[in-house]
Amino acid sequence: MNCDVLLAPGGEAILVAIKQATRDTPIVVWAADYDPVATGHVASFARPGGRITGVSLVQSELPAKRVESLKELLPNAKRIAVLADTATTGQLAVARATAKHLGLELQVLEFKRQPYDYDSAFTDAVRAKAAAVLALASGNFAPARRRITELALKHRLPSMFTHSQWAEFGGLLSYGPNFSQSFRRVAEQVAMILNGNKPAEMPVEQPTKFELVINLKTAKALGLTIPPSLLLRADQVIE
Numbered sequence: 001m002n003c004d005v006l007l008a009p010g011g012e013a014i015l016v017a018i019k020q021a022t023r024d025t026p027i028v029v030w031a032a033d034y035d036p037v038a039t040g041h042v043a044s045f046a047r048p049g050g051r052i053t054g055v056s057l058v059q060s061e062l063p064a065k066r067v068e069s070l071k072e073l074l075p076n077a078k079r080i081a082v083l084a085d086t087a088t089t090g091q092l093a094v095a096r097a098t099a100k101h102l103g104l105e106l107q108v109l110e111f112k113r114q115p116y117d118y119d120s121a122f123t124d125a126v127r128a129k130a131a132a133v134l135a136l137a138s139g140n141f142a143p144a145r146r147r148i149t150e151l152a153l154k155h156r157l158p159s160m161f162t163h164s165q166w167a168e169f170g171g172l173l174s175y176g177p178n179f180s181q182s183f184r185r186v187a188e189q190v191a192m193i194l195n196g197n198k199p200a201e202m203p204v205e206q207p208t209k210f211e212l213v214i215n216l217k218t219a220k221a222l223g224l225t226i227p228p229s230l231l232l233r234a235d236q237v238i239e
Contacts, residue, residue, distance in 0.1 A: 003025060004025070004026070004193070004194060005025065005026045005027070005028060005190055005193045005194060006018050006022065006025050006026070006027050006028070007027075007028050007029075007030070007186065007190060008027055008028070008029045008030070008054070009029075009030040009032070009183075009186070010030065010032050010033075010139045011032060011033055011034065011087060011138075011139035011140070012031070012033075012034040012039060012041075012087070015027065015029055015031070015036075015041060015052075019041075019052075024051065025051070026051050026052075026053075026193045026198075026199045027051055027052045027053075027054075027199070028052075028053060028054045028186055028189050028190050028193065028199070029041075029052060029053070029054030029055070029056070029186075029204075030054060030055055030057075030182065030183065030186045031054065031055065031056040031057060031058065032057055032058075032137065032139050033057075033058060033087045033088065033091075033137045033138050033139050034056075034058060034087065035056060035058050035090065036052065036054070036056055036204055037056075037204070038090065042204055045203055045204045045205075045206065046203050047200070047201070047203070048199060048200055048202065048203070048204055049200050050199070050200055051199050051200065052199060052204075053189060053193075053199040053200075053202040053203070053204055054186060054189060054204055054205075055182050055185055055186050055189070055204070055205050055206070055207070056204055056205070056206055057137070057176070057177050057182060057206075057207060058090070058091065058137060059206055059207075060090075060094055061094075062091075062137075062162070062175070062176060062210070063091045063092075063094040063095040063098065063136060064094050064095070064097075064098040065175055065210075066095075066134055066160045066162075066173075066175050067080070067095050067098040067099055067102065067104065067134065068098065068102065069160060069173060069175060069212070069230065070132050070134060070158070070160050070173070071102045071104060072227060072229060072230060073132070073158060073173070073224070073226065073227065073230060074131050074132055074158065076131075077104065077131035077132060078103075078104065078105060078131065079104065079105040079106075079107055079128060079129060079130050079131060080099065080104055080105075080106055080107070080130055080131060080132050080133070080134055081106075081107045081108075081109055081121075081124075081125035081128070081130035081132070081133045081134070081157070082095060082106050082107065082108050082109060082133070082134045082135075082136060083109050083111070083121065083133065083134070083135040083136060083138075083141065083148070084108055084109065084110045084111070084136050084138075085110065085111040085112070085116070085138050085140055085141075086112070087137075087138040087139065087140060088136035088137065088138050091136045091137060092108065092136060095134065095136065107124075107125060107128045107130050109121040109124060109125060111140070114140070116140070116141075116144065118144060118147055118148055118151055119151065122151045122152070122154075122155050122157070123155075125155070125157065126155050126157070130157065131157075131158070132157055132158040132159065132160065133152055133157045133158075133159050133160070134159075134160045135148060135159070135160070135161050135162065135166070136162070137162040137176070145165065145166055145169045146169050146170075148166075148171075149161075149166060149169045149170040149171045150170065152170075152171065152172070153170055153218060153221060153222070156222055158172045158173070158222060158224060159171045159172045159173065159218075160172070160173045160174070160175070161173070161174040161176075162174065162175070162176045163176040163177065163178075163179055163211075164176075164178070164179075164211060164213045164236065165179070167213040167214070167215045167218075167236075167238060168213075168215075168238065170215065170217075170218055171215060171218065172214070172215055172218045172219060172222065172224075173212070173213070173214055173215070173230075174211075174212070174213045175210060175211070175212050175213075176210055176211065177207035177209070177210055177211070178207070178209060178211055181207070181209070182207055185205060189202060189205075211235040211236065212230070212233050212234050212235055212236075213234065213235065213236045213237075213238065214226055214230065214231065214234045214236070214237050214238065215238040216237055216238060216239045217238060217239065218238075
């Protein structure tokens with residue numbers, strides 16, 4: 001279609017496909033579950049150096065913060081189940097290190113091929129007596145938001161997710177960037193390229209504000225009392 005700029009939102013596979021299909025067209029990424037520097041698509045966040053720029057949502061401290069929040073919610077927890085797949089390798093390493101520091105064991109529920117069997121995964125989590133479930137950031141999980149949050153509630157597992165939409169669907173907690181704000185920024189970057197800016201000179205940006213969302217309806221259904229320390233830090237409380 002001879003476009004002037006292309007948008008690659010979501011997982012790394014989308015960016016790879018666009019790169020293979022085009023040689024010179026500028027690309028703006030909205031990298032939901034991968035680091036474009038670590039995966040070699042850009043030279044650095046500050047100076048991408050090629051035809052790709054955009055916004056990267058994955059930051060190394062986020063999985064750690066999510067594990068820490070679950071431990072704060074459940075101080076006596078010994079084991080947490082983690083939903084992971086091929087898109088979450090780096091995040092899982094951070095989660096493991098944080099869990100070890102906090103004296104937690106991670107039960108990794110790793111999905112290797114589609115369609116993902118979430119029912120069996122949650123059955124395994126309950127059988128292993130996991131105290132909670134953490135879903136790492138993967139675009140592959142997004143279409144099953146409602147199913148995953150329903151299963152967590154059905155099996156009475158407190159849950160932690162990566163952004164507010166999960167909490168709105170019934171997840172107990174979410175911690176991550178504001179998706180609407182990051183998409184607006186991506187739109188601005190597209191406009192900058194259309195106005196003559198070069199992606200090689202436009203930094204790949206990362207969110208600076210992260211939101212903690214707590215669903216009190218889910219907490220009530222689980223019979224949980226949210227610690228005041230978490231409630232005070234919450235950017236949004238769903239009642």
